[in-house]
Amino acid sequence: MTVNAVKTQTRGQLKEKNHRLFNLGGTAYTYISMALIVCVFSFILVVVFRYGFGVLSWHFLTSEPNPSALDAASGGILTPIIGTFLLTIIGIVLAFPFALATAIYLCFYTKKGLFRTLVKGAVDILSGVPTIVIAMFALVIFTLPQLGFLSTMIEGVEGASRAYGRSFLVAGITMGIMILPFVIKSMEEALKAVPGSYIDGSLALGATKWQTIYKVVLNAARDGLVTGVILGMGRIIGDTAIVWLALGGSIRMTGNQPWFAPENWISTLRNSGCTLTSYIYYTSPAGEGNQFDVAFGASLVLIAIIILLNLMASLLGKAGVKKHG
């Protein structure tokens, strides 16, 4: 063996050793990070549970809140729950068709070109805009008197000719706009993941492009599309800034009473109210209530709803897998 050969051999062994060390380091790094994340999350959950669980009761879930700092008189979170659901439904119903159409357009109708760049850029930028900015924008638009039918007109004030600009309708529409980029992106991913062989197969059978999209692509991408919807719902449920500015600051339903009577539904939608997130703010020490336990109780319900939503998503995914084999 020459000197050179020995040298290369030891260098090879060194390299091998380095590799192993690197491997070990990488593994340790991932495990420690994971453990840390799990710790932080469980800590949050434990704290919320610890403080919030005590206030949970049937009464808490099914009675309306009262503006009182006395726990006994302050009621429950029925209207905040309803408010959260209202905004979620309005937002998703509005965003869904536009998001799907945009995703289809980006996937199947343009490969490149100025317009595509513009659309993609708009989606990217919109997804980075803080929701408080979107809420400000909504406030400017929806206080226009021409859009007064979405909220209420300011009346009885001399010289005022603006709309109030805050209501479930206004906030719902704003939520729809806010989630558009996220829903578009995740739907685009879902559509892109449909194997080209499905598309070719359909076109080879003489289907038109639209028939292929409608019958084949949307079916194959269904689980991914549902995920997109659920992602959007999660964002609406968790948002506070838009609620604050576009729904308004009141912990009760402010339309005609009783708010749940069918003849008052329109009025309820055109007026303000609150959601779980804004309720948490009011009742927290930062807001007016300083009812720590109540705020945590509402947080617990909010987290439960989000967990339920995610569970639903994975169940739907599983059902889809089962069906498709």
Add this chain to the structure above:
Amino acid sequence: MVKAATITLKNVSCHYRGNTALKNTSLEVPPNSIYAFIGPSGCGKTTLLRSINRMNDLIPGFRLDGSIEIDGENIYADSSKKYVEDLRRRIGIIFQQPNPLPTSILKNMYLPLREHYVFDNDHFRQKAIANLQEAAIYDEVKDRLDKSALSLSGGQRQRLCIARAMMLDPKIMLFDEPCSAIDPVATLKIEDLLNDLKKDRTIIIVTHNMEQAKRIADYVAFFYKGEMVEAGKAMDIFTRPQTEILHNYITGRF
């Protein structure tokens, strides 16, 4: 036996954006025959096959010179969407990878019809069953027509795709290496099926398997580097190759 279609290629050249995949190919596929395209990888077999039902139109930048005629009708004369879609309904194509959709077997069979908004289930159920029988897969799937097509084996999937293509009664069927993803037993089943199919149809098959070409082909065309080198009766091609390169190819010295 029903007389199927004659396919005539006249000076066909195929270009992708930036490169030419096939140069100046002329040949005639007689009705009710199995015509095999053979040749080493990348020589343009798939390109030519997909040109016959205009699947390449979907690739941006693709261009075809020359003409392809079916019973004398130049299929590249009309490029309207409607014409091309109708053409694809007249010419079935089976790909290398079986591509059933992730729905039930029966829904896969309805796909070509449902695409065109036909919902008469009873009549089409019969038709679907008849086609599954003809594709020699019915006995294996008759108890699970409503189960997912993805629960089938590779060979079964491929036969399902063949049955699905037959829902439109194509007079021409194109096969691109239909057996390359499946085992020998399933391969033999598909070869039997092809022999059955040619009674009413004209068939072109791309294959890398010389034995398969010998077993089922009536005619063979040999391609090399984007050109057709030799074409003729299968017997002649395999027993008396005119060029050294074909001789080398069929004897496996390549």
